[in-house]
Amino acid sequence: MTINDTDNWVDRLAQSIPTGNLIVAPNRRPSYALIAVDSDPTAEIGKAGGGQNVYVRELGLGLARRGCQVDIFTRREHPEQEEIVENSPGCRTIRLTAGPAEFIDRDKLFEYLPAFIDAWWVFQLKSARNYTLIHSNYWLSGWVGLQLKSHLGIPQVHTYHSIGVVKYQGMAKPPAIAVTRHLVETACLTSTDCVISTSPQEVADLRQLISDRGRVRVIPYAINTSHFGSIARTVAREHLKIANDEKLILYVGRFDRRKGIETLIKACATLTKPFRLYLVGGDRTSREECQERQRIQHLVTELGLEDATVFVGQVAQTELPFYYAAANVCVIPSDREPFGLVALEAMAAGTPVIASIVGGLKYTVIHRETGMLIPPNEPTALAAAITEVFDARRC
Structure with missing residues (x-):
């Protein structure tokens, strides 16, 4: 699409x-x-x-x-x-x-x-x-x-x-x-x-x-392409104080087991450092999300990714395009996803997308045309896809 x-x-x-x-x-x-x-x-x-x-x-x-x-x-x-x-x-x-x-x-x-x-x-x-x-x-x-x-x-x-x-x-x-x-x-x-x-x-x-x-x-979702696609990567990184040569993996969404964040963390544990993983989102008023965030934080510590992982938290809509533009790759590792609005937002910013081949993502992302599709719950496959994107972009 x-x-x-x-x-x-x-x-x-x-x-x-x-x-x-x-x-x-x-x-x-x-x-x-x-x-x-x-x-x-x-x-x-x-x-x-x-x-x-x-x-x-x-x-x-x-x-x-x-x-x-x-x-x-x-x-x-x-x-x-x-x-x-x-x-x-x-x-x-x-x-x-x-x-x-x-x-x-x-x-x-x-x-x-x-x-x-x-x-x-x-x-x-x-x-x-x-x-x-x-x-x-x-x-x-x-x-x-x-x-x-x-x-x-x-x-x-x-x-x-x-x-x-x-x-x-x-x-x-x-x-x-x-x-x-x-x-x-x-x-x-x-x-x-x-x-x-x-x-x-x-x-x-x-x-x-x-x-x-x-x-x-x-009628598939749509996004404001001018809102998400108007920021250059160098400008975004300067705004967020991120070095131009840093490898940046982005996740945007809630802290929910069905979002597959655990799969992403396990995949990152096998990647060659240095890189940074930015986790954007999370509702601190929700008990369930707070519990899931704590579980993910424990997993990050257990796998030795504390120095590489940034828990950004909630981000204003005016700030979100900077994160998409700054990223080398945006990952949507969901176990299920009715549509996957994040995929469209990342595409509009010109950022490569890696998504699980589930639900609406099978139609939002066209494999190797508008992004990459991988099986859900497979850290090894996800790590290989991230490495391929890193290599292709000569980060």
């Missing part, structure tokens, strides 16, 4: 509404409610959701540029967070209070969704805005969207971002919420007006594991 600019991506999304086009009334400014319960679009990179937050934000901004009024509804996670944030003219983030104003793990959020809907109605009545479309993101928001759709009688578009039955495959003990999630995801496929799928692999999973009913259209 090619790296599509976000404007073209939004155009394709707009054409997926059953009415034919999002912008339908010449004398009326369309108003859309994007539901993203667990994906605050203003969050910095590394927060839970990662690419999902970026997807929601870029969609909202893109629709606003087309003259739409867009409200992105998410959940307040801190008492000091503002209720309304103006993202751009015509696009704002609305934080609703649903349960305690603190981070709550996704698997425990379902019980707070009725309160989210109550808060949504209060805001809607207060603002007197009549929405013409609901776009829900992830299964939690899908449930919210289905309730609003039944009351408002307006179209609902849904994006899964991940599918529960795929996520829980191989788990000895799936979480208690797994059954509820499956029922909601089935309803999202069969009862919404259109499902936006990000890859052919996701369509196959939906049809084989969820239902053969429902309208699905494949």
